Amino acid sequence: MKRETRGNPAPSTTALRDTARERILAAAFATLCEGGFAALSTREIAARAQMSKRELYAEFGNKQGIFAALVESRARRMREPLASASVENADAFAQTLFRAGLAFLTQLYDPAVVAVFRLAIAAATDSPEVPRTLEDRARAPNRDALRELMLQARNARLVSGEPAALTGRFLALLTGDIHIPLLLGVIEQPKQRELELCVREAVAAFLQLHAPTRRTTRRRRARRAA
Amino acid sequence: MKRETRGNPAPSTTALRDTARERILAAAFATLCEGGFAALSTREIAARAQMSKRELYAEFGNKQGIFAALVESRARRMREPLASASVENADAFAQTLFRAGLAFLTQLYDPAVVAVFRLAIAAATDSPEVPRTLEDRARAPNRDALRELMLQARNARLVSGEPAALTGRFLALLTGDIHIPLLLGVIEQPKQRELELCVREAVAAFLQLHAPTRRTTRRRRARRAA
DNA sequence: GAGATACGGTACCAATCGGTACCGCGCAAG
C-alpha cells in the first residue's frame, strides 16, 4: 500500500495522514454535535472535512470504523484526570476527590462527550462494539483509576469498605441526578458553578457515608478546595 | 370520516381501533427491543402487526406519532409506584422507600423501558419532543410523587433537607451506578436479588445521610400535616 | 522528456427509507 522506502519523507506522510484523521474526526464530531446521530452520514462528514468519501473510506474502512475512532479519540481524552492523587490526610483526600470529581464531570458533560454517549447508546443494539469501546477505553479505565485511589485511601484509613463499592457509590453520587436528563436533552449543560456545587455535595455525602470516624466540619474543607 | 350515527355499534369500532393501536404498539415494542432504533421502520412494524402501512399511518399520522405513542404508552405504566406511602414512623418510612425504590428500579430496568430510553436518547437531537414526552409523562410525575413523599417525611421529622434535593439524592443513590451501563448494553439486566440488594443499600445510605440523629430505631411520632 | 503509476474527485449502484396514490375486494343500500 503506502510503503515508504528509505530516504522517503515518511514522517511527512504520516503527519499528513494524522492530520487527515484529525480533520475527519473533527468533522464527524461537529456533525454529531449539531445534527445528532441521524445526521452522521459519510457524505456529510466528507463534505465538512473538505475531503472525498474515497479518502474517508481509505482511512477508516467503513462507517463502523468511524464510530469506533470517534469513541476512541474522545475516550482517550476522558482518561486524563486523577493524574496526581494525594491521600496524605483527610483534607488532601477530600481535595483530591473534589478535583477528580470536577474534572470527571467537566469531561462527562462536555457536549461532544454527551453526543458520543448518545451515539453509543443508540448503537447499543445494532453494533455492540461501539458502546463496548466506550466502556473499555473510557469508563473502565476511569473507574479503575478511581478504584486505585479508593484503595490507597483505605490503606491510609481515610475510608472503609470495598474499593469497588466505594467507587460505584462515589460515581453514583456524582452523576446520578444529571447525566440521564442531559442525555435526554431535557436540561441544558450545567454551568461551572453548578458543577462545583454538585461535586462538593457529592464529596461531602461520600465522606459522611464512608469516612471512618471523623465528625468535623468536612463540608467546609471541601468548600475550601473549590 | 368515521362518524357513528345513532344506533351504530360505535363501541365496537372503538374497541377495534384500540386493539389496532395496541397491536401496532406491541409490534413496535418488539421491533425496538429486538432490533434497536435502526430496525424501527414503518415497514417492519406493519409486517409484525400484520397490518398495512396504510392503517398504520391512518392511526398515527407519521413516524413521530408512533414514537410519541410508544413513549406515552410505556410512560403510563411507569407512573404506578408510590401508590401507598406510609410515613408513620422511621421503620414504615424505610419500608416505603424500599418498596417504592424496588418498584421504580424494576420498571426502569425492564428491557422495554430500556429500549424506550435508548429511543428517546437517540432522538434527543433531531426530535426533542420524544425525550420531552418521556420526561413529562414518566420521569417528572415519578419525581413529583417521590418529592411529595419526601415532604411528608420531612413534616414527620423523619428526614431533613429540601424535598427536591432529597429526591435527587435518593434517585442518584438508586440508579447512579447501573442505568448508564444498562443503556450502553455493557451489563445484562440485573436479577431480582441484585435489585433488592441495590435498593437496600441505597435506602440505608439515604437514611444515614438524611435521617436526623438516627442512632437506633427510635419511634418518633411527630406527624404534622396529612 | 516519455511512460507508468497511484491517488483523489465524481458519478453511480443497489437497497431502503417515510409517505402516498391507485385499484380491487367486500359490504351495504335500494
Added chain:
DNA sequence: CTTGCGCGGTACCGATTGGTACCGTATCTC
C-alpha cells in the same frame, strides 16, 4: 341482484443511505 362506495393491500415515489468503480491528473522513475 345490481350498484355504489369505502377500506385496505400493494406497488410506487423521490430522497438518501453506505459503499465502490471509473477515470482524469499529477507525480515519480528512468
